[in-house]
Amino acid sequence: MGEAEMLDYNVPRGKLNRGLAIVETYRLLKEGDELSEEEIFLACVLGWCNEWLQACLLILDDIMDNSHTRRGQLCWYKLPEVGLHAINDGVLIKCHIHRIIKRYFRGKPFYENLMELCDEVGLQTSLGQMLDLIVTHEGEKDLSNYTMAVYRRIVQYKTSYYSFYLPVACALLLAGENLDDFIDVKNILVEMGIYFQVQDDYLDCFGDPKVMGKIGTDIEDYKCSWLVVQALERANDNQRRVLYENYGKSDSVSVAKVKNIYEELNLQDVFFKYGLASYEHLISSIEAQPNAAVREVLEWFLRKIHCRQK
Template identity: 55%
Template sequence: MRIVIAIVILHIFDRPGAAKILAGSKTISPAGSFRDKFVAAFDKIKKELLADCDAFQFTRESREWVSKMLDYNVPGGKLNRGLSVIDSLVLLKSEDELSRDEIEQAFALGWCIEWLQAYFLVMDDIMDDSHTRRGKPSWFKQPNVGLVAANDALLLRNHVPRILRKYFHGQLYYFDLRELFDEVEYQTACGQMLDLITSPAGKVDLSKYVMETYLRIVKFKTAFYSFYLPVACALYMSGESDNSKFESAKQILLQMGTYFQIQDDFLDCYGHPDVIGKVGTDIQDAKCSWLIVRAIERADASQKTRLENNYGKKDNACVEEVKKVYNDLGLAAAFSEYQQTSYGRILSAIDREKSTRLQGVLSLFLEKIYKRQR
């Protein structure tokens, strides 16, 4: 089954007008046949949240602040995580059509993930002192915002359970969803902690930058919420109760999350800001990225000295010196080799999955990120 799916979706994202992916008896548009309706659902959910708390009704200023904050931070990305819920659900359900209520609930779950993503990003930008996000100034860099953004991030985080309660309180899997979001948030916060203590501001210790540490950071900081969470949401909505299905999906999706983050590290250095939506700052911020870990593994004594003298410094000349070492070590070619090897390994794992419908979901996820440029 996986071979059929893979053949159908190979290169589909590069073909204008390519419309559908086959999975069993279901078809779905990878570009998002639901995208317009999903985007429209944001305004509905925002209005519900603005009417949900007396604090927002107290003054016009408070309503306008929250409304502007939500518009600025939640819907501005590619929406891949949120749309993945409805895309996955269509592939998992046995019925030919989803009911209107199910689609609305899937949209709400998708937006819960986008809300969670916005919370993480607002806090991450503050901690990293990042000036840009999604091609525009970071929220805390906006006039009259500053560290008020920290409280805005808390609002974003607390909106998630309120959305879940409104749309799923009567469902048998409601508490499963609550526990899922709580657990994923905790895993992500742990990953962020590992990242921050490995590369604390103002102090660079490249001896800490080893692959075991890097992979642990990536697993917890990125893979759980970006890859496992959308599929787990769809599995609950599809009526799945077999824990082995969740565990099987998790193991494969965590591999994809690692692959995705290594791509992200590569693009932070080699991608163009106009394409990736931000100015890469991993070198200046002394991030424990795949590139620096591989560089340390490959470097001779002289190259290690150059890295130690220049990594983590907010100076363009130092950044360029680090990039020269990367180029001398052939890290672009190393990434290309890793990308092909990882892709093949994940495909093999998908092929071993017993559920053909889950195979379809996992194949869709993999093809969305394979050789991405942003």
């Protein structure tokens, strides 16, 4: 397949929440000001850059996780005519992001900060992926390595920065703000990312693949997921033995045994209680923000996340 077909297959078929978040955040930050066509266009350009980054990361992540489906279709690398050529496709998408930013933002006062932001978030996400792989390898030797502290560290780097902080930071730069003035906002967005990933881990196990658009494989892939961490914290000796013997195996019997332990430990109820507590904590943190526009931005993000849990 050519480059156009590759981009069409991988970039625009998701919910586009990350890209739309940049446009919506910028609109909220500029509330009261009439946005010019150029301002709207540039916000959309950055939105698409975020979606291209998402596509790049998903292509590579699916290969590393040996995933089968994504967004209701076969993973890109699973297509017979693509295979491991998908690795180069992912790298190519990442390179295009820099070209797009140079084309449309060179000469803007925030250009250097924007490039540094994108590079830094790209590095953080790659480090998160590396940590995920290292921890998974260690977990195969000893499942007790999976702790909440380790889980939070993986998620912060692998998910929170690019999915939550990056869209808001891009919009702040577009609005002429200094990112150093919004460290508290960054911390809230990191917590939102963890809240989001916990939901994702729950849905990987208990969600409907037809609704999710993918088949969950966290158990088979030996992932340090929120569910297995919670199970290890609560399991008795017999339940822990079952987890050690069956977690990370791809046969349906082993997967069923792990899910049965999750149900015995009532992790579905644990998840909903966690979600309520996290939501209330985030609401409290958001209400403490002095900037009304920033509060509205964070509330918009939280609504997007919280509706997944209902």
